[in-house]
Amino acid sequence: MEDSSKFERYVYKNASVYHYMKISLVLEKENRNISDAQFKQLIISGVKDLYGEIGASFPFDLLKFDPKELTGILRVYNSGLVKLWSALTLLGSYQNEACAFRVTQVSPFLLALSGNSRELQFGDRAQVALRR
Amino acid sequence: MSPELEKCPRNLLVCEKSNFLNEKSRHDIHVSKHSFNYKTSVLIPECGILPANISSAFSSFSPYYLVRDLPVYELLEETFLESLVKKGHFYALSYNTKIDEDNSIALLSSGQFILSLNKDTYEQLGLEGRPSQYNHRKALRFVVTLDLTDKSLAPGTKRYQRVLSSLKDRLPLKYDFLFTKYNTGSDEDEVLHALLSRYTYKEHKPVFSQHILKNIQCPTLYPSDIQGKTLSCDPHRFLEWLGAVNLDINCENAADSFLSTYVCPEPQSSISQAVVCSVTGFISPENVFVLLQELRKYFDEPKFTPWLSLTVHGFMDSPVSWGTSEHGFLKGGENFYNFVCFKNQDYWLHMATGAQDACPP
Numbered sequence: 437m438e439d440s441s442k443f444e445r446y447v448y449k450n451a452s453v454y455h456y457m458k459i460s461l462v463l464e465k466e467n468r469n470i471s472d473a474q475f476k477q478l479i480i481s482g483v484k485d486l487y488g489e490i491g492a493s494f495p496f497d498l499l500k501f502d503p504k505e506l507t508g509i510l511r512v513y514n515s516g517l518v519k520l521w522s523a524l525t526l527l528g529s530y531q532n533e534a535c536a537f538r539v540t541q542v543s544p545f546l547l548a549l550s551g552n553s554r555e556l557q558f559g560d561r562a563q564v565a566l567r568r
Numbered sequence: 569m570s571p572e573l574e575k576c577p578r579n580l581l582v583c584e585k586s587n588f589l590n591e592k593s594r595h596d597i598h599v600s601k602h603s604f605n606y607k608t609s610v611l612i613p614e615c616g617i618l619p620a621n622i623s624s625a626f627s628s629f630s631p632y633y634l635v636r637d638l639p640v641y642e643l644l645e646e647t648f649l650e651s652l653v654k655k656g657h658f659y660a661l662s663y664n665t666k667i668d669e670d671n672s673i674a675l676l677s678s679g680q681f682i683l684s685l686n687k688d689t690y691e692q693l694g695l696e697g698r699p700s701q702y703n704h705r706k707a708l709r710f711v712v713t714l715d716l717t718d719k720s721l722a723p724g725t726k727r728y729q730r731v732l733s734s735l736k737d738r739l740p741l742k743y744d745f746l747f748t749k750y751n752t753g754s755d756e757d758e759v760l761h762a763l764l765s766r767y768t769y770k771e772h773k774p775v776f777s778q779h780i781l782k783n784i785q786c787p788t789l790y791p792s793d794i795q796g797k798t799l800s801c802d803p804h805r806f807l808e809w810l811g812a813v814n815l816d817i818n819c820e821n822a823a824d825s826f827l828s829t830y831v832c833p834e835p836q837s838s839i840s841q842a843v844v845c846s847v848t849g850f851i852s853p854e855n856v857f858v859l860l861q862e863l864r865k866y867f868d869e870p871k872f873t874p875w876l877s878l879t880v881h882g883f884m885d886s887p888v889s890w891g892t893s894e895h896g897f898l899k900g901g902e903n904f905y906n907f908v909c910f911k912n913q914d915y916w917l918h919m920a921t922g923a924q925d926a927c928p929p
Contacts, residue, residue: 443592444585444794447927452579452804456811472827497828499817509815511830515574541900544579545920546811548902551881553606556663556848558634558770 452544455517461506464534472501482527577898577923583803584917585794600853601890603676607881609846613786614872616841625862629774632748632850636768639742641735646723651759657750662743667885668897674887679717684887685710693739702896702924750854774849781842785832789875791914805833867911878907896924
């Protein structure tokens with residue numbers, strides 16, 4: 437028999453196992469076709485370059501990829517966040533072409549990535565909209 | 569590898585379970601205290617068409633205004649103060665001001681006027697405040713909180729004159745503002761329009777969007793097991809799944825897939841369809857409360873699904889999250905809450921914040 441009217445409250449501190457990152461890739465030449473696998477491989481190579489084979493041996497997921505906008509959502513274990521983020525920051529080239537990763541949003545909650553108030557832009561006098 | 573590299577900013581998740589019909593339930597207080605809401609989204613499993621009452625609750629969300637280059641002192645002008653500010657149900661937040669870089673101004677419905685200022689602005693303005701709770705080593709951010717309903721700040725008093733002259737003459741601050749109000753009378757509306765007409769402004773209606781998901785896996789939730797020990801899935805996994813559904817992320821990946829190994833959390837069940845709809849803009853807590861009341865009525869008739877969910881996202885750059893608790897942006901400014909409403913009027917309330925936030929109430 438469920439005791440349905442009982443009040444319960446739990447506070448979880450740092451209980452989120454993963455962090456989630458919304459990122460976008462900016463290339464010098466805008467019209468490149470990059471597949472989701474190539475995108476992920478590029479990030480892996482960046483992490484390996486910075487931290488070596490052992491340092492790069494943490495998994496991360498490319499949860500979503502938009503090939504038109506070159507944006508993606510990554511999921512990484514907390515212990516790998518700093519390494520992944522630093523590798524993205526320092527990644528400078530893709531197939532001998534200059535590129536840069538922009539980290540749009542980072543959160544321990546994936547749900548927070550669906551409601552970023554910094555995306556609230558208005559038509560007139562809008563800044564260059566941050567790409568999803 | 570240094571252990572420092574493996575550290576992450578602190579995050580908090582509060583999970584509360586109660587029943588809407590319980591007298592002591594604080595769901596109304598939690599909703600009303602979360603003043604600045606950017607996005608409200610609803611997920612109803614086993615539903616193909618949004619019910620009429622919920623649809624109309626969405627369409628009845630109040631419009632909001634974007635005012636450009638509004639001098640901050642205008643919010644303290646006597647007529648404005650007496651009509652809109654003191655009567656309540658009026659909210660203002662500076663727009664496009666980043667809480668970790670710029671000055672940010674907020675006016676709550678309770679009459680609390682909050683200025684989150686960087687050091688230079690604070691020193692030049694000369695108003696009494698306190699250092700931010702989230703300063704690192706040096707005090708680089710200060711928060712000035714003024715209770716505009718307090719007698720000592722009534723128009724005509726010395727303190728009021730001092731505050732007004734600081735904002736008008738000593739350091740005239742001007743920002744773009746978002747305004748919204750709820751069910752104010754015609755007098756208040758007149759005063760608001762008198763103010764708006766002196767500046768560049770535009771009225772906006774919150775933007776509604778909806779999509780239907782087909783043949784998906786959905787977590788199983790039982791009201792008695794909020795911690796996700798046996799019957800329900802873990803709260804963090806549930807919120808992750810909600811995020812996945814809202815962001816259109818594939819939840820059926822193989823465990824050895826190169827790209828993603830994300831799957832719907834266990835326990836789960838298959839559902840044929842679900843409706844996900846959302847509204848974005850500058851949304852008042854009163855609108856959210858009306859929506860919540862309508863969502864509770866969904867179970868007045870028998871339905872296939874035992875639960876539905878309502879998520880409300882706060883503004884990343886608001887100086888406060890719940891009530892007047894200071895909010896900051898370290899690597900993220902998340903402050904959202906999520907209701908799971910069950911058939912028997914039980915509910916779960918998840919409240920999540922990031923590093924620079926007090927524990928949700």
